[in-house]
Amino acid sequence: MFSKKTIEDIEVQGKKVLVRVDFNVPLKDGAVSDDTRIRAALPTIQYLLAHGAAVILCSHLGRPKGGPDPKYTLKPVAAHLGTLLGKPVAFAEDCIGPAAEAAAVALQPGAVLVLENTRFHPEEEKNDMEMARQLAALADLFVNDAFGTAHRAHASTEGVTHFLPGVAGYLLEKEIRYLGQAIADPKRPFVAILGGAKISDKIGVIRNLLTKADAVLIGGGMANTFFKAQGLEMADSLVEDSALETAKELLAASAGKLHLPVDMVLADAFDAAATKKTQPTGDVPAGWRVLDIGPETVKRYAEIIATAGTVVWNGPMGVFEFPTFAEGTFGIAQAVAASQAVSVIGGGESVAAIQQSGLADKITHISTGGGASLEMLEGLVLPGVAALQDK
Numbered sequence: 001m002f003s004k005k006t007i008e009d010i011e012v013q014g015k016k017v018l019v020r021v022d023f024n025v026p027l028k029d030g031a032v033s034d035d036t037r038i039r040a041a042l043p044t045i046q047y048l049l050a051h052g053a054a055v056i057l058c059s060h061l062g063r064p065k066g067g068p069d070p071k072y073t074l075k076p077v078a079a080h081l082g083t084l085l086g087k088p089v090a091f092a093e094d095c096i097g098p099a100a101e102a103a104a105v106a107l108q109p110g111a112v113l114v115l116e117n118t119r120f121h122p123e124e125e126k127n128d129m130e131m132a133r134q135l136a137a138l139a140d141l142f143v144n145d146a147f148g149t150a151h152r153a154h155a156s157t158e159g160v161t162h163f164l165p166g167v168a169g170y171l172l173e174k175e176i177r178y179l180g181q182a183i184a185d186p187k188r189p190f191v192a193i194l195g196g197a198k199i200s201d202k203i204g205v206i207r208n209l210l211t212k213a214d215a216v217l218i219g220g221g222m223a224n225t226f227f228k229a230q231g232l233e234m235a236d237s238l239v240e241d242s243a244l245e246t247a248k249e250l251l252a253a254s255a256g257k258l259h260l261p262v263d264m265v266l267a268d269a270f271d272a273a274a275t276k277k278t279q280p281t282g283d284v285p286a287g288w289r290v291l292d293i294g295p296e297t298v299k300r301y302a303e304i305i306a307t308a309g310t311v312v313w314n315g316p317m318g319v320f321e322f323p324t325f326a327e328g329t330f331g332i333a334q335a336v337a338a339s340q341a342v343s344v345i346g347g348g349e350s351v352a353a354i355q356q357s358g359l360a361d362k363i364t365h366i367s368t369g370g371g372a373s374l375e376m377l378e379g380l381v382l383p384g385v386a387a388l389q390d391k
Helices: 036-050 075-085 098-106 129-136 170-184 200-212 221-229 241-253 295-306 327-338 348-356 370-377
Strands: 016-020 054-058 090-092 112-115 141-144 166-168 190-194 215-218 263-267 276-280 289-293 310-314 342-346
Touching: 016 036, 036 054, 036 075, 036 170, 075 090, 075 112, 090 098, 098 112, 166 170, 170 310, 170 342, 170 370, 190 200, 190 295, 200 215, 200 241, 200 310, 200 370, 215 221, 215 295, 221 241, 221 289, 263 295, 289 295, 289 327, 295 327, 310 327, 310 370, 327 342, 327 348, 342 348, 342 370
Parallel strands: 016 054, 016 141, 054 112, 090 112, 141 166, 190 215, 190 310, 310 342
Antiparallel strands: 263 276, 263 289
């Protein structure tokens, strides 16, 4: 299934290896507040160190506007990585130019260097070949282990492969194996669960999944748009009016595979403390809005999930940030965790929900990439993966 070379297919002893990691982690008061993504990169880093490589790590962090911004420095990330590895990690004040070059030259086998934020250079997102050449000049080999940015053709993900042989790290390989397998050759029945606010973000995904999955379970704000497309009054609910025609087309083309909620949890305000009531799916009274799927929907969806061989879930079922309206999302999380299926969860909010529910260890694979996992579910080729060497 995975046709690209990995770190185990190349000789790294005594080599300088540039690794694109996804260290785009949340910082609070100048420290890392969630190190999930850093920990996800450890197997690749530790393999390279154990096999005598000098490891140079590059990543973006946040969305700095066109230049260096101290708020987005990777310095605290380097310090945190040192704690996890139990050894000092060097830090370069830039990712290209004299500071990066000097630090790379000084780096010995068995040591680790973190370069400053690649997005401090606007050329990064333009996939500028001169920036890519300068990054590549720091090393002998390139490893992409950043699945979260593999759907972007940037200087540090795609550009560098024009100057260095590129292979996949363990995390990238694992992501592609699980998500790719789920789409290309799933254990059946294959059940897809899609939530989140908008249909427009996931039109391609829904279209692709309707051809591949045995059932597509819809929740979250996007369900409202389907309801309005069926002629229901949605009052103050979030509805994407520009996607109504698309919703009609998808319903018409779904051949009964598309399942919509049978009951809804309403609120009289978009507020954690709002008054709530549950009703069967139907017109929403004036002044009310849908904020979650109801208990009967959870029960029906759970019955479908219980029979599944493969489950892919992307997007929450309601406004789970408000505890009162989190029951739908957590109910689905429990159903997925309890099933015997191969379960793959992608997308930041679904991952946050599964972690909050305390059920993360019951899931086969939790994806680190939101946009990238969506593009894979859509059946698209990811530039950061396509650029790597074939086996």
